[in-house]
Structure formats: structure tokens, C-alpha cells
Amino acid sequence: MLPDSTLHDAETLLAACRSKGIMLATAESCTGGLIAAALTAVAGSSDVVDRGFVTYSNDAKNQMIGVPMALIEAHGAVSEEVARAMAEGTLARSRAAIAISVTGVAGPGGGSAEKPVGLVCFGLARTGKPALSARQVFPGDRTAIRAATVAHAFEMIRATL
Numbered sequence: 001m002l003p004d005s006t007l008h009d010a011e012t013l014l015a016a017c018r019s020k021g022i023m024l025a026t027a028e029s030c031t032g033g034l035i036a037a038a039l040t041a042v043a044g045s046s047d048v049v050d051r052g053f054v055t056y057s058n059d060a061k062n063q064m065i066g067v068p069m070a071l072i073e074a075h076g077a078v079s080e081e082v083a084r085a086m087a088e089g090t091l092a093r094s095r096a097a098i099a100i101s102v103t104g105v106a107g108p109g110g111g112s113a114e115k116p117v118g119l120v121c122f123g124l125a126r127t128g129k130p131a132l133s134a135r136q137v138f139p140g141d142r143t144a145i146r147a148a149t150v151a152h153a154f155e156m157i158r159a160t161l
Contacts, residue, residue, distance in 0.1 A: 006147070009154050010038045010045075016161050017048045017098075024157065025096035026052040027065050027086040029077065030104035030120060031146050035153050050096045055086065061103075065089030078103050080121045080133035087123030088131050098160060099125045100153050106142045120149045124156050132156075 017024060026036045026049075036052030039045050053064050058077055061067040066089040067082055075081040086101035104120030111117035118138045125131040134156065138148040 003147070006038050006150060007041055009151065011042050013154050013158060014039065014042055014045055014048045016158065020161060022048070022098055022161070023050045023094075023096040024048055025050045025090045025094035025099045026153075027061075027090040027099065027101035027123075028052065028054055029056055029061070029086075029102060030106040031102050031149050031153075032056060034146055034150050035100065035102065038150055038154075050094045053090060053093075061086060065093060076115065078105055078115050078119060078121055080123070080135055083121035083123035084125070084131045084133045085123070087125035087133075091125040091127065097127045098157060099123075100157055101125075102149050102153060104145070104149065106145045106149075108142060118145050120145070120152070122153060122156055124160060126160055132160075 028035055033054045039049045055061040055064050058072050062069050067085045071085055083101050083103050087099045090099035101123040105111050105117050107117035120136050122134045138145045
């Protein structure tokens with residue numbers, strides 16, 4: 001179940017996109033589809049949300065949205081480079097004008113000194129503009145990290161509108 005604040009944020013974001021005639025697409029790894037779920041929990045979201053890819057494995061990132069395996073091998077799946085490529089591949093495979101992507105370490109295991117639990121890399125691709133990326137480390141347990149990731153993804157989309 002999504003918190004009321006997340007649903008309210010989704011409604012606000014959808015209204016802003018709708019007013020500008022912008023469609024969205026998502027590519028999600030560590031959130032497993034939570035960004036798309038939050039957006040599509042709002043009735044009438046189909047005029048803004050084009051599609052969402054859950055690309056949890058490296059093979060899925062490669063096969064579904066075209067992230068080169070060499071890029072994953074060079075930088076790791078949790079990297080700004082891969083997040084940017086995820087967003088670019090999603091934009092290219094959708095009708096969206098904005099694509100957001102996330103890849104990270106939601107925990108409780110899987111972290112390292114270089115890539116601790118809570119590290120999430122974001123990518124944002126927009127039609128006709130260079131793709132952006134960001135890196136955040138969120139505190140808390142798996143649920144808190146994933147919720148913070150959804151909120152930050154919404155913030156990145158809002159900022160680019």
C-alpha cells in the first residue's frame with residue numbers, strides 16, 4: 001500500500017504533466033515498479049503514463065531497454081552511467097517525452113564500501129535534451145529506501161517540467 005502523501009504527490013505530478021501534454025515512462029530496478037505503481041494508482045493516469053519497465057536483472061536492462069552489457073560490466077548496474085542509459089533506452093522505446101530510471105541497493109544486504117545499502121542512482125531523459133543523472137544515499141530499511149527513491153524520482157521529474 002502506498003502512503004497518502006505519495007498518492008498526493010503522484011496526482012500533483014500527473015496534473016503538471018497533463019497541463020504540458022507530457023507523457024512519462026519509467027525504468028525501475030531497486031523499486032521493482034513502485035514509481036509506475038504510484039503513478040498508475042491515480043485514476044485517469046493513462047493519458048500521462050505511457051509505460052514502465054521493471055529491469056531488475058542486468059539481462060533485463062540489456063534486453064528490454066538496450067543498456068549495453070559492456071557499460072554494466074565497466075561501471076556496475078548501480079551507477080549513474082547505467083541509470084542514464086536506462087533512461088535513454090526507455091525514452092527511445094516509448095512515446096514519452098520524459099523517462100525516469102532508478103537502480104540501487106535497497107538492502108538489507110548487497111552493499112559495499114563503494115556502493116552502500118541506500119545508494120540509488122537516477123537517470124532522467126527528455127526528448128531533445130541531454131540525459132541527466134543523480135546519486136543519492138537514503139537512510140533506513142528497504143521499505144524506507146524504496147519510498148525515498150519514489151519521492152526523489154518525482155522531484156526530478158517535477159524539476160525538469
